[in-house]
Amino acid sequence: MGGINAFVMTAQQGSFTAAAERLGLTKSAVGKSVARLEERLGLTLFQRSTRRLSLTPDGERYLDSCLSALEILEQAEAELTSHITTPSGRLRIDLPAAYGRKRILPLLLDMAQQYPDLNLTVTFSERFVDLIEEGIDLVVRIGELADSSGLVARKLTAQKLVICASPAYLKRFGTPETPEELQKHQCIVGFRRGQPISWLLKQQSGEITRYTPPPTHELSDGDAMLSAVLAGCGLSQLPLWLVGEDLRQGKICEVLHGHSGGEMPIHALWPKNRQMLPKIRHVVDMLVDARLKGALD
Known part of the structure; x- marks a missing residue:
């Protein structure tokens, strides 16, 4: 989940630096987390250059899937715990x-x-x-x-x-x-x-x-x-x-x-x-x- 959160925040913010500030992490920690995710998937999610960071076609598809999955997880958690009062x-x-x-x-x-x-x-x-x-x-x-x-x-x-x-x-x-x-x-x-x-x-x-x-x-x-x-x-x-x-x-x-x-x-x-x-x-x-x-x- 940590790698997915780092990826989603980086994609939404457009840079590792901005994502790190939002997550309260260092830039290097966010970059390493995304790199580990890419290695695990065997995909390049971001096109990196010295001036900008942009999603690859695979990254765009994966972002859509991540956002949908996160929404489903939140809804599932809410439903599962709705009956718990203590x-x-x-x-x-x-x-x-x-x-x-x-x-x-x-x-x-x-x-x-x-x-x-x-x-x-x-x-x-x-x-x-x-x-x-x-x-x-x-x-x-x-x-x-x-x-x-x-x-x-x-x-x-x-x-x-x-x-x-x-x-x-x-x-x-x-x-x-x-x-x-x-x-x-x-x-x-x-x-x-x-x-x-x-x-x-x-x-x-x-x-x-x-x-x-x-x-x-x-x-x-x-x-x-x-x-x-x-x-x-x-x-x-x-x-x-x-x-x-x-x-x-x-x-x-x-x-x-x-x-x-x-x-x-x-x-x-x-x-x-x-x-x-x-x-x-x-x-x-x-x-x-x-x-x-x-x-x-």
Whole structure:
């Protein structure tokens, strides 16, 4: 199915680059997927040149067949599942590591207790996943969405960010009063895809800007970053849902209050062309209900 989706999107968009943007993949991944499909079929589906990409006669016929087949599959899936009103079968969901464990997984486990015919496959990652290619039903992601065409996105909540440090660190190195003073401090930053994650700072005008602090320590996991802050290793910008209890207990302190207020949206996403199965619908409804009760903050 992954090769067919890549082929159909490339044919509709007219280029591997445009198809990759729509699918949320790299250009090379789309090109390789189509090439594997051509090799399997023993046909050339696209006429390639340095300036343009066009369907061959075989490609045009195959595109018509693919579109018809996809429509038939969607109708069949809708008919087969129309009588199902409760979640059942295997639910594959991918969650952000720390947030997923602390906020989403407990809700999923409660749901599994309510519906014994539901089986969970839960993975934790921060990377982009191709839901169709990897057979994943739903993902939860933190941060601004890139091109989410091909996916349905439902905003769940927004995580509020604060800059914090341990009392021991502040006693030793002092408390920064302005963002410029961060350059003189040890900073614990997130690390993803080989790059440090910027902090979000609120300016006097209310505008939110991105700031890249000096990365004294780079950690790829929120729990690990919090552990480093508690150990007195430096300042870090972390979500309030992660550090709230430690702030209330005085184990860490918020700094640069006037520059806090940065937020990152949290979305649930699932394939647009996939029938809204009861297991997916119930999870989304459960997450929306949890948001209304404040359980996701």
